[in-house]
Amino acid sequence: MSSPRFPSLYQINTRVWLTERSRTLQRRATLDDIPDAELDRLAACGFDWIWLLSVWQTGPEAQQVSRSNPEWRREFERTLPDLSDDDIAGSGFAITAYAVHRDLGGDAALARLRERLRRRGFKLMLDFVPNHMGLGHPWLESHADYFVQGTDADLTREPQNYIRVRRRGDERVFAYGRDPYFSGWPDTLQLDYSNPATQQAMIGELTKIAGQCDGVRCDMAMLVLPDIFERTWGRRAPHFWPAAIQAVRESAPGFRLMAEVYWDLEWSLQQLGFDNTYDKRLYDRLHARQARPVREHFLAGMDFQEKLARFLENHDEPRAAATFPPGVHEAAAVITSFCPGLRFFHQGQLEGRTIRISPHLIRAPHEPVNQHIADFYERLLETLCETMYRDGFWRLLDCTPAWEANWTHDNFVAFSWEDGAEARTLVAVNYAETPSQCFVRLPFTDLAETQWRFTDCFSADDYVRNGRDLHDRGLYLDMRPWQAAVYVLRPE
Secondary structure, eight states: OOOSOOOOEEEEHHHHEEEEHHHTTTTEEEGGGHHHHHHHHHHHTTOOOEEEEEEEEHHHHHHHHHHHHHHHHHHHHHHHHTTGGGGGGGTTTSSSEEEEEEEHHHHEEEEHHHHHHHHTTTTTEEEEEOSSTTTOOOOOOOOOBBBBBHHHHHHHHHHEEEEEETTTEEEEEEEBOOOEEEOOBEEEEEEESSHHHHHHHHHHHHHHHHOSEEEEEEETGGGGHHHHHHHHSSSSSOOOOHHHHHHEEEEEEOEEEEEOOOOTTTHHHHHTSEEEEEEEEHHHHHTTTOOHHHHTTTTTTTTHHTTTEEEEEOOOOOOOOHSSSSHHHHHHHHHHHSSEEEEEEETTTGTTTTOOOOBBBSOOOOOOOHHHHHHHHHHHHHTSHHHHHHEEEEEEEOOSSSTTOOOGGEEEEEEEEEEEETTEEEEEEOOOOOOOEEEOOOOOOTTGSSEEEEEETTTSSSEEEEHHHHHHHHHHEEEETTTTTEEEEEEE
């Protein structure tokens, strides 16, 4: 099954999804209980990929940490004022086996759901967590050398990064999995990538996953890069990703790998073989609400841009509707969705939810749908289904002053899209809190031949403009603060 050049992905918190279904059924729901009607609804939205978050087996040790950690518990209580221990299943990233959690129906239920997704044109993405495993992982008994071990002195000096674990026959000090800039995650144990046997074991886990889905999102993929691993743990590790990606592609041709990556390492991971890498830099620039850095972000080469995964929220980030005020939200969503790359949407984003749900929780609070946001995203997704935005030709456009000293031209972000000789559009956003004006230079060579009608996909705006003026000066834009438009061009 082929995928468009610029696909769309929808991330679902699987355990929350099934908790909501359990309320309806008045029994524990599994993946088999996902209604076909819900899958049909997602298919009608035009998504190509479904990412099911947190399907793998976790254990009671990590769950107990989640329930007893005071800082985490305070966060959970802010999300769910009526919190109970039953709401805290433990992090879906504290994995004890790459087998579908028994509470979700096991591997067989996932296989049946995958087939239902396939019949609707979806590809399935799951999680791969290369850096660590959950407390209580069976390798602690059978292959303790797969993990970074410490000393009593390490535990005394850095209790936030080490733990004493009782095993059959002895006790040892192990390191928590961690990011070098933060304390360890106390529900996980750090894998030792300086041990070749660990790398081979993790390649085995990845190839096993590849038999159950069409792609993986690799959690904190940069943490196992040799330089970063050495900086964190003081031991040199050989490269993992080239061998791992080669192995998985040999077992599952066409398998897609998306990296969660930060610290300007996106290009490095693309060169190692990743199909997509997180574009957190664009998110940060949109969050800062300055048009020029956003526009300059799109000056990078297409070989880099088309592999970026663009998002306004995910399970790690605050909700877009809570972060971006009305108007700013829609403008940022248009920029994120109508640039090249993988378009990444998160469950709840389309309804304007404002409360982020921790991956430790299996229940979400009730929030009413923001109908304005829901209507906006319905129109946005309908427009994105056009072939032009999935396989067409994209360009960043220049915006020039509308008159001398017209500084507001710098507030614009503008793109064009083409699909063959006929279909063409202009995406224009005034990414500023002030009304702004400019001339935008259109790249189409036949403008002077006729008059042109500009019809906005998001409003009733409909204009006819003289082709000779468009060719000579460009299109004059005068846009409200945070206004976003996707104009379809048609010759009159």
